[in-house]
Structure formats: structure tokens, C-alpha cells
Amino acid sequence: MAAVTVALLGGESSGKTTLGLAITDHLNSLGVPTTLVPEHLRAWCEHEGRAPLAHEQAGIAEEQTRWIEAAANGTAQVIVADTTALVVSAYSERVFNDTSLHGPSLAQQGRIQLTLLMGLDLPWRADGLFREGPAARAGIDTVLRRELQAAGIPFQTVYGPAAARLQHALRAVGVLLGRPLVARDPQLEAGTGRWTCENCSDPECERRLFSRLVTNRPG
DSSP, X not given: OOOEEEEEEOSTTSSHHHHHHHHHHHHHHTTOOEEEEOOHHHHHHHHHTSOOOGGGHHHHHHHHHHHHHHHHTSSOSEXXXXXXXXXXXXXXXXXXXXXXXXXHHHHHHTTOSEEEEEOSOSOXXXXXXXXXXXXXXXXXXXXXXXXXHHHTOOOEEEOSXXXXXXXXXXXXXXXXXXXXXXXXXXXXXXXXXXXXXXXXXXXXXXHHHHHHHHHTSOO
């Protein structure tokens, strides 16, 4: 059976790594062989001690794709990619006004079975690794949404605390694997929680659901 690849997209401090680790740990605990592909850009910055220059962006994007493809050729049933070349491409546009990476990045993104976009409801936190702030994160989110929608690549947006994001992701992966991966949620079935549907990449639907979530939040 070919591996199912799950891509986690979003700007800095949007929860990609936390969700990627949680999905990987949970699926492996269920006996579903799962591999997490880390973010090459982070490894690059840690190694070089700086942010990349414009001419280095393409190589970083290509290496991220190679890491994902190498994992998909292994024995895992599910590949969880903590970012893809499209995020590198979005940064290239925002920082260097260079859109040349969008074409190849979108072609690679279109081959991925499930794309999850991180919502912007988590607080932004600095970690000392060239992070610019919440405005930069929102700018990357705008580019990602625009490019995914223009290319007709479906995506789902995940909101909420870590447990809610994990449940959303596992439900979506379970659909692809043809098996349930999470327990039924009484709150959602009773209409008191946030329901995840296949239309949650619809911006209008998404805004209504997020508004309801915020309105119904205790306190």
C-alpha cells in the first residue's frame, strides 16, 4: 500500500511541529507505521546560524521535497511532513518578493494526499530562531491560502488547543486510511463543539465556525 502523506502548513509558531509529533506518536501507538519528516529550513538555520539568503531558498525547498519523497519510499504507511516546499516558497515571496518557487512547490503540494493548514489562534512565541513576529506569521498564512486556492489544492484548517488539533488531524487521516483513528466526540455530536467537515477550507465556512468557537469559549 502506498504511503499516505500529510502536509502541515503554516508560518512560524503556528503549531506544525507540535501537531506533527502528536500525530506520529498516536498513529505509531495504534500500530500504524508513521514517519515524521522534520522541517529542513529549521535544521538549515540551526546549522548556519542565520536565516537563508534569496539565492539559497530554492535549494532549501528542493531538499525539503527530497526528504518527504525519501520517507514515502520507505516502509511507513503514513508520512507526516512538518512543512513542505510551499512554505519555503511563501517565505521567499514575503521576504524577497520572489514568486519563482511557487510553480514547482505547488506541483509537489498537489501530489500530497492531505494538506492541513494551521490556524492563527495559537499565541505567537519566540524561540530565538530568527522569528519575526505574529505579523510575519499572518503574512505567510495569506500567501499559503492564496496559492492553494488558486491552484485548486484542497486543504483543511485546524484550530484549537493541541488535543483538538490532533483529533481533527486523526479524523482526516482516518478517512484516507478507511478506518477510525479517534473515539467519537460526544460534544461534537451534541452540537456543543466545533465540527470538522470536508468544506473547512471554505473561507466563509471557516470564519463562521471560528467565530462560533470564540463566542462559545468559557470565560
